[in-house]
Amino acid sequence: MAPTNASRIVGTRFPTDEGRRLAEVLLARFSDWSSLRIDLTSCDSALLISAFFNSFLQTVSEQDLSRLNDARKIDWNLQYSFQKCNVEEWMRDFQPYSVY
Amino acid sequence: MTIHIAAASGNHAVLLSDSQGSSNEAESHGWHKQFIGRNFVVGLAGADDLGLNIPHTELEDKLIAALYYADAAIESLTVDDSFAVAILDSGRSYLTGDRTLSLRYVPEPIIQFWNQVSACWKPMQVTIATMNSELESAYRRFSNIRSGMLTGIDLKELERSNLAILANRQKLVEQLVDLKKTYEELMLGDHPAQFT
Numbered sequence A: 001m002a003p004t005n006a007s008r009i010v011g012t013r014f015p016t017d018e019g020r021r022l023a024e025v026l027l028a029r030f031s032d033w034s035s036l037r038i039d040l041t042s043c044d045s046a047l048l049i050s051a052f053f054n055s056f057l058q059t060v061s062e063q064d065l066s067r068l069n070d071a072r073k074i075d076w077n078l079q080y081s082f083q084k085c086n087v088e089e090w091m092r093d094f095q096p097y098s099v100y
Numbered sequence B: 001m002t003i004h005i006a007a008a009s010g011n012h013a014v015l016l017s018d019s020q021g022s023s024n025e026a027e028s029h030g031w032h033k034q035f036i037g038r039n040f041v042v043g044l045a046g047a048d049d050l051g052l053n054i055p056h057t058e059l060e061d062k063l064i065a066a067l068y069y070a071d072a073a074i075e076s077l078t079v080d081d082s083f084a085v086a087i088l089d090s091g092r093s094y095l096t097g098d099r100t101l102s103l104r105y106v107p108e109p110i111i112q113f114w115n116q117v118s119a120c121w122k123p124m125q126v127t128i129a130t131m132n133s134e135l136e137s138a139y140r141r142f143s144n145i146r147s148g149m150l151t152g153i154d155l156k157e158l159e160r161s162n163l164a165i166l167a168n169r170q171k172l173v174e175q176l177v178d179l180k181k182t183y184e185e186l187m188l189g190d191h192p193a194q195f196t
Helices: A015-029 A050-063 A067-074 A081-093 B039-043 B061-072 B106-111 B114-121 B122-148 B154-189
Strands: A037-039 A075-077 B006-007 B012-017 B082-089 B092-097
Touching: A015 B061, A015 B092, A015 B122, A050 A067, A050 A081, A050 B061, A050 B114, A050 B122, A050 B154, A067 A081, A075 B154, A081 B122, B006 B061, B006 B154, B012 B061, B061 B082, B061 B154, B082 B154, B092 B114, B092 B154, B106 B114, B106 B154, B122 B154
Parallel strands: A037 A075
Antiparallel strands: B006 B012, B012 B082, B082 B092
């Protein structure tokens, strides 16, 4: 599957809002998340923080919990290796708010 | 319109400017900010006038704070984020910054290999931008306390931001080490006497 360019989906609102928006668009656009690839290389680095990805996963867990595991395995294309390390950790450690 | 931000303490200093210095007129805000070596001290002479009181003692914290203020300053100005970044640490001075800067008054090895030196800055800038964005996000979460609405979810998000800042701060330390290593290899190669 060709990577989806996230910069055409997300805007310039707060990371929490944009993470939610990305999840909602992807949920509406793709039925098969098993090989989803998202290109974030042209997104503002200030957007790509823990709040963005946690909001993304939180929205997925609220709207379609069955896709959460596939969402954790999304192939995120990022500009720098340290960003990839961050995202891998957030994907692994995320727990829905209902846990707290 | 240009911005200049300086932070200094006993051990190190950071000078960040978005101006390339288009003239060599003796103005305090102009050409000297690209100077390294002893002229760096001249560049820092006006730091107190900026009114910044940054309590951090570590070099990486000064850099983070400088970019934090710079981002705030350029937000409403018609300038970009193409910075010249001068660092004084352990008696040695370093210059890095945007690849497109027109260098002047800089040692020849640095001018010649500016592509290498400037390449160190971009990932540092991204790391710092990420950290400052985490900080801003944490501030927003914590501001719920103003109305007594701080929740366990907010605290969890604060913890996540804290961990992210910690990890990225360590990354920034490594990037600073890389910058110094690159710089020192270039300077000590042919012009050791100039490296002060």
